[in-house]
Amino acid sequence: MTATASPVTRPPVQARSGGFLSRALSFLFTQEVILFLVLVVLIVLVGSANPRYVAERNFINILNGNAYIAVAAIGMSMVIISRNIDISIGSLIGVLGTLSGTIAINGYPIWASWLVPIVAGALVGAVIGFLVAYLRIPAIVVTLGLLSILKGGLITITGGAWITDLPSDYFLAQMKSPAFSFLGLNVPEIPSPILLMIILTILAAIWMRYSTTGRAIYAVGGNAEAARLSGISEKRIIMTVFIINGITAGIAAVLWATQLSIIQSTVPAGLELQIITSAVVGGVSILGGIGTTVGAMLAAILLSAINSALVFINISPYWFRAVVGVLILVTVLADRLRRQRNRASERG
């Protein structure tokens, strides 16, 4: 596919005409705005029940500790938008994080321990993409097999041993960016995971909305046949999507590995569920096709805020997963209703 193919893949998003009011209304009902409002309501409610919840320190901790989930959700959003799925992502992050730590303690330069996992992630993504796009094995089967391979392989090789004695300049996730200070602005320093999360999310959102390839992902997910007829190479798009997913998984893995002074060399339990949930709740439509990465980031933040809130309002954290389940169901239901109404209003 060449860049000149762009005119056929213009936004399937609301190019709907209408007055300012109706446009304002449809903006209000976008998934991102709803998520943001839910997040605000949650913070206000829990904060008024327990003021310690809204302490700046707690909030920075929530954001910081979960930024890697939001970063991984960027790639996952694209995968789901293209009507695929990657259930091996949790295992991949575990493997790449361990790889990063192993490189760091073996005396290689620190930048290598940050870069190699990202490259390795891209390679794994390319393999998945190849199997899905060219050998026509469904993504769920490929990633199901890969999940076993990565998970089992990791424990077989490491024996579950923790990685300790990491060099002191390894901890990317504990660093703070002297953000904006070069502009002479008096803005507090932002921890690097949060900064990375925000920058990557915005870049991805812009890329998906305005680039030819970005639009093509929506086209492939929305209607693969139509996309093919309009000159989009479905195979290439699927490869691209899985490679990007591997790259964001690599970045997420580095953030995860550099958080604490040890790396546990295991696969974080239930991580794939949190990442997929973020992508789905964030407005990635259940049928593929529509979705944004900004929503996925907000959803990831909302999930971790809920997780933390349970502790502050004295609800056992064992209920967390039930809340996650309800949240996905509610999102999906709301999405259905909204679409039915849209269809009804289009009919007049």
Place this chain on the structure above:
Amino acid sequence: MTTIRQMDEQNPGAKFRRFLLRQEIILFIILTIAIILLTLGSDKFLTVDNLLNQGRLLTEIALVALPMTFIIVTGGIDLSVGSIMGLCAILLGYMWNPSGPFQWPLELAVIFSLVVGTLCGVINGLIIVRIGVPPLITTLATLALYRGLAEGISQARSVRNYPESFYVLGQGTFLGVPTQLWVVLIFVLITAIVLSRTVFGRSLYAIGNNELGARFSGIPVGVYKIIIYGFSGFMSGMAAWIFVSRVTTTRSDMGSGLELDAIAAVVLGGTSIFGGSGSIIGTVIGFVLIQLLKNGLALAGVTTDGTIVVIGTVLIFAILINNYIQRRVSAGK
């Protein structure tokens, strides 16, 4: 179909060749090769005791993989089976627990957990059919929800010390064969007959091939789907019952990852993940192969985690080989 039959009459060799290239036959050959290799790897492998014991261990996956075959044949998927199993196990223990809030008789607790399991499956079906949410997302949500309920209700506390009679199902034998293997056998026969010999079963293929077409030809697609998801929930409850009886305790993390093993068995058995084709025999070979690999490799000194790697690799390669052969077959026609 008739044209193929006519071709076969003219050329018996082609018929034989197509028979050989059926997924089940290929799998059976792979299974035989695996058994030979594993027998060479350890002399403890091919013994009656060991094989019967493996039968015990594959029960939970088997029970869940059977309805999973129905579901995948219709083009659906059920990721929530492991969580339903966990929830049923917890409820069984929670309702019975003599020092707990309910203290029900054990029989009642078992029936209750089976009812809840079925209900969980029916809820999946209702969301999929009535609201039109894709099965993957629906059961992903309920995977989290049901597991969350299991964790929330149990608060991660286990229940033990069941009466001795309760262990017959999971640890006893009947006519020299582990009790639960009879249960598996009965359900294999029932599901095999239902899928291949009844209008209901044939309709599932029709739904998987062309849902709209199935609807137009008068098949109650919605009702059938709700039935199979409900059946899947029920079988997850059965798996929970047998599992608790075998391991003598309940924990909320029971059945984690069961959905992956079950799906692997079904897909390995030649059921297309896109729906429309597949068989119970294939699934049976699938879960037997997985269990024998696990056991044989363990006996040959490979760690559990190493075994998982092998199973993942086998899964991908089995699908690759099958795709390749099926393409050759259809090109040859």
